[in-house]
Amino acid sequence: MNRAELIDQLHREEFDLCIIGAGASGAGCALDAALRGLKVVLVDSSDFSAGTSSRSTKLIHGGVRYLEQAFKNFDFAQLKQVRHGLEERHAVLANAPHLSRPLALVTPVFSWIEGLYFTIGLKIYAWFASAKDTLPKSEWLNKKTVLQRIPGLNPQLHSAVLYYDGQLDDARYALALALSAREEGVVTLNHLAVTGFEKSTNGHLQTALVTDQLTGDQHHIRAKVFLNCTGPYADHIRLAANPQIPARIRPSKGVHAVLPLDILGGKEALLIPKTPDGRVVFAIPFFDKLLLGTTDEDYNGGDAEPVLEGREVDYLLETLAPYVRQKVTPDQVTAGFGGLRPLITAVGRSTKGLVRDHEVEHDPASNLYSLLGGKWTTYRLMAKDAVDEICAALGNSNTCATESYVLVGGQGFHPDDWKNIQQETGLAEDICRHLLLNYGTKWPDLVAIIRENAETAARLAPNYPFIGAEVVYTARHEMCCTLRDFFARRIRLEIMDWQATQAAAEMAGNWLGQELGWDGKATQAHIAAYRELVAGFAKAASRL
Ligand SMILES: Cc1cc2nc3c(=O)[nH]c(=O)nc-3n(C[C@H](O)[C@H](O)[C@H](O)COP(=O)(O)OP(=O)(O)OC[C@H]3O[C@@H](n4cnc5c(N)ncnc54)[C@H](O)[C@@H]3O)c2cc1C
Structure with a gap:
């Protein structure tokens, strides 16, 4: 996951498909499209899954409430959902x-x-x-x-x-989709926001203008088709592509x-x-x-x-x-x-x-496709529907191959393998179990980091199984670029315990700074800004 190299690819290549937004929908579409042989780029203005996809109830379900409503209202559309x-x-x-x-x-x-x-x-x-x-x-x-x-x-x-x-684990699931897409050849980039488009003479989108949110650098992405998967923000992209269409979200x-x-x-x-x-x-x-x-x-x-x-x-x-x-x-x-x-x-x-169903919308004037609505549970069907339409438009007859595609970290997974981690590292059981569940079969890469530097085996917070090696691993292999990427989505401490997150920010910030080449001043600034953000969440919840 070399960010500079991936950004460089944006300048050199024209893609079949540019997917905007890397939540469940966008990351799901990226994997599906790559498996059908399309040349794909996936960008997110924030982090993979930073939007709704890391903020769900985390249920994989049909929805018992919707079943009751469907029967009470004789609503067959809802029953289908x-x-x-x-x-x-x-x-x-x-x-x-x-x-x-x-x-x-x-x-x-x-x-x-x-x-x-x-x-x-x-x-x-x-x-x-x-x-x-x-x-x-x-x-x-x-x-x-x-x-x-x-x-x-x-x-x-x-x-x-x-x-x-x-x-x-919704955030890590979406990340696993993005990482799997990367393994299948997709150019995956977080912290890259689409800010506008350039069109060809027939009015179709030709180039997306993107801004690197970490550096302020501007880039262009050339693609045959653009797919809007920005969830609750979908109207921004729809209206940027064609200001004449009505808002839908x-x-x-x-x-x-x-x-x-x-x-x-x-x-x-x-x-x-x-x-x-x-x-x-x-x-x-x-x-x-x-x-x-x-x-x-x-x-x-x-x-x-x-x-x-x-x-x-x-x-x-x-x-x-x-x-x-x-x-x-x-x-x-x-x-x-x-x-x-x-x-x-x-x-x-x-x-x-409102029923949580989805729709693939095509705007013929701009040729923008938008995947609207839906829920986490049906992300794969949503992606299939969107990519089916796009493949038909591009003359690609390959069919969807995601139903039995096991994501990164899941191949050969066995729930008892935490014992192997313990054998190799001597770490406490809770840490070994956590490493196995968070990274699946990628755990040997974390063990290698601990061997490289034993200090990375230390816990980031006293009552939690998270350790320094995870900061190093996620920066190297999961495109973790900020403290928030780490605490909110690579591990889930930010959504579990604000106090522990603030206390752990110093140690994690130092590891992340070392990996990303921040100097001492920049590291301290990152830590202070993140702590302040988390303090703000606690304040809003307590009505102080
Ligand atoms: C409280 C809550 C609970 C839920 N619980 C469940 C549940 O238990 N089970 C279930 O199945 N579903 C649940 N859902 C629904 C489910 O979470 C969402 O339907 C799903 O996550 C939406 O995914 P998405 O990819 O479409 O949108 P998002 O996850 O919001 O992704 C959109 C992405 O687009 C990016 N983006 C926005 N603008 C730009 C831009 N200009 N350039 C580049 N990127 C951009 C954002 O950063 C974001 O990452 C829940 C939803 C909510 C709100």
Whole structure:
């Protein structure tokens, strides 16, 4: 991943396809297109997955709520969406086994009628899953069993239903897509923003003007086709390509508050099926934290990053309160994050009522393709639809090959291999398990870094398994260019614990500075700026 060399390629080459935005959609399209033999460049104005794709609830699902809505409203389009999600679940799980896993979700019920209602619903949900799906079947648990499994639940419940969906480490999954695309020959570049276009005489896009966000340098990308995968920001690119077309995206903000895992006290997630204002809220174990979310409201903050706010913490904790034994207070929130759903506009409906489906839009005047809407779970189908259309336009008849393509780090993965890391390094079990799950079969490269310099084996934060070698590895092999790239997306400490992130910034900053050739002053400036950013998140969430 030599950035200068990759940037140099932009000047030398003309591409078949330039993909703008490297979230789940863009990185998914890049891999799909490369496997069909297209010459592809993938750019992101921030980092791989820095947008919505690192800020999701991290579920691989069809959406039980959408199933209920589909039946209640006789809405077949919505039913189709549920089916697509469930059909894709097995592929998302199988293609990156180190970054995804089955997740048991529990819904407490307060009467046997409610229990029966959910049990029937979950049977129908399971019925829509692919025949290749190997997730365990749903169960109706009696009160004693459910409280044994999740001791933190409110004992007032009658019983509970349990079912399985998938869970993924969203940021690392998108990164694995981008890294796999790179291995298949795609020029992948983060921190490179598309700021405008040049057109040929027939009005078609010919060149994208890009600015390196790290240096301010300007570059050009020449391509036959441009594909807009900028999620909630898709209208910026659509309107830059053709100011005559109407805006299509209605961003909806969703936040998560992060809490200690022992509030529930089990491995299962909690699904709160209906909040007083008609939403679904999840409390989901993610590493050793509990993600509580999400909200769903129109976002009017423009390009500003959506962050967890104090009023949203209050809302989420009020929603959780009837379901748990202990009183959870705002000072227990250790971190949080916000994201924007890239919903496609449907005039006059609240964002809760919009279906999360996708659309491949082609603007004939500019020849821009845009992949709009969708959800994480269906990223592969979305990519297939977009690349099918683009291949047809380019006269390429190769078919999609991503269904069984195992991503970087997933080939030959075995969950017990952490023991090999321990044998080679003598590191603590939690560190070895983390290295295996974060980097999959790439772990020997981290061991080599530790052998090169034993100091890199030190923990970055006392109660977490993250170590210095990861900073070095991600800078060398995963295009980690900033402290935020590292803490928010290469490891996930920023979304787990703001205090620990701030404390670890000094050590990580020094390792990163060494790798990227920053001098002492620049390193200190990077550390101070990042700490201030994280302090700002904590302030917004606490309403100080
Ligand atoms: C709170 C929340 C929870 C969710 N939970 C789930 C879930 O549990 N399961 C599920 O399946 N789905 C979930 N989703 C939906 C899912 O996360 C999104 O649909 C998906 O991540 C969108 O991916 P994307 O690639 O289209 O957009 P993004 O991930 O936002 O990617 C767009 C990228 O474009 C880049 N970009 C923007 N402008 C430019 C430019 N000018 N030049 C270059 N690059 C640019 C951005 O930096 C960004 O990285 C959730 C969404 C939200 C908001």
